[in-house]
Amino acid sequence: MDIIILGAGGHGRVVLDIVRQARVDKPVGFLDNNPALHGRRIDGLPVLGGIESLPEVKSHGVRGVVIAIGDNGVRRSLGDTIEASDLELASAVHPSAQLASNASIGKGVVIAAGALVCAHCQIGDYAILNTGCIVDHESMIGTGVHICPGVRLAGHVVVESGAFVGIGATVVQNVRIGFEAIVGAGAVVTRDVEPMTTVVGVPARAVKDAPSAAEFASLLAASR
Numbered sequence: 049m050d051i052i053i054l055g056a057g058g059h060g061r062v063v064l065d066i067v068r069q070a071r072v073d074k075p076v077g078f079l080d081n082n083p084a085l086h087g088r089r090i091d092g093l094p095v096l097g098g099i100e101s102l103p104e105v106k107s108h109g110v111r112g113v114v115i116a117i118g119d120n121g122v123r124r125s126l127g128d129t130i131e132a133s134d135l136e137l138a139s140a141v142h143p144s145a146q147l148a149s150n151a152s153i154g155k156g157v158v159i160a161a162g163a164l165v166c167a168h169c170q171i172g173d174y175a176i177l178n179t180g181c182i183v184d185h186e187s188m189i190g191t192g193v194h195i196c197p198g199v200r201l202a203g204h205v206v207v208e209s210g211a212f213v214g215i216g217a218t219v220v221q222n223v224r225i226g227f228e229a230i231v232g233a234g235a236v237v238t239r240d241v242e243p244m245t246t247v248v249g250v251p252a253r254a255v256k257d258a259p260s261a262a263e264f265a266s267l268l269a270a271s272r
């Protein structure tokens with residue numbers, strides 16, 4: 049199926065590579081709301097316009113969409129919009145990712161190179177399981193979660209909707225990461241994390257004056 053990739057930033061480039069390697073769908077272009085990218089090619093694929101151009105590209109034979117936007121809230125809201133349209137919300141799963149046969153995988157997910165999803169895990173819609181992460185047995189990843197590269201989740205971990213687990217973090221067994229919580233890079237999480245709380249360090253502790261999920265999304269966007 050011909051697909052469009054929403055988001056032509058760094059994550060978009062990763063997703064384009066996954067789609068090309070997977071050889072399931074044919075990427076025909078990006079849409080991105082940054083006007084400076086319009087008309088350019090990113091890794092050989094044209095940026096055809098802003099996200100509002102989606103109905104237009106549909107008339108050119110595009111049938112599916114992969115969302116390549118790092119902001120958990122924006123990704124979830126776009127996913128819901130596409131679900132309500134007659135376009136198909138596609139997933140991008142790298143051929144080197146290993147998914148247990150009894151894992152349940154939601155819609156519109158991105159699973160990058162080398163990710164491991166072990167027995168009986170549940171992965172929610174619009175989740176990103178980034179490069180080389182490990183999601184061990186019976187863990188549950190909520191809607192619109194981002195598990196960053198190199199994260200290790202032990203068994204029976206629950207990551208609630210909209211949470212962000214930063215690069216290289218480790219979460220011990222049976223821990224719950226709350227709704228829209230942020231786990232800092234390299235943290236070792238040994239206890240439950242309250243919703244909308246940022247934790248950092250070893251062992252992970254809450255940061256005072258932590259950014260809200262929306263503030264954090266703009267911090268991440270600014271650092272790209």
Ligand SMILES: CC(C)(COP(=O)(O)OP(=O)(O)OC[C@H]1O[C@@H](n2cnc3c(N)ncnc32)[C@H](O)[C@@H]1OP(=O)(O)O)[C@@H](O)C(=O)NCCC(=O)NCCS
Binds near residue numbers: 178196197214232
């Ligand atoms: C946790 C995080 C979100 C905090 O960002 P922030 O709100 O801008 O926080 P600040 O940089 O102001 O830091 C606040 C305090 O926490 C400390 N801190 C921040 N991140 C930390 C981390 N990962 N580990 C340990 N301490 C950390 C800072 O040193 C600072 O301490 P101080 O008050 O004693 O000086 C961010 O540092 C982080 O780890 N982001 C993850 C990035 C990532 O994984 N990117 C991959 C994308 S695929």
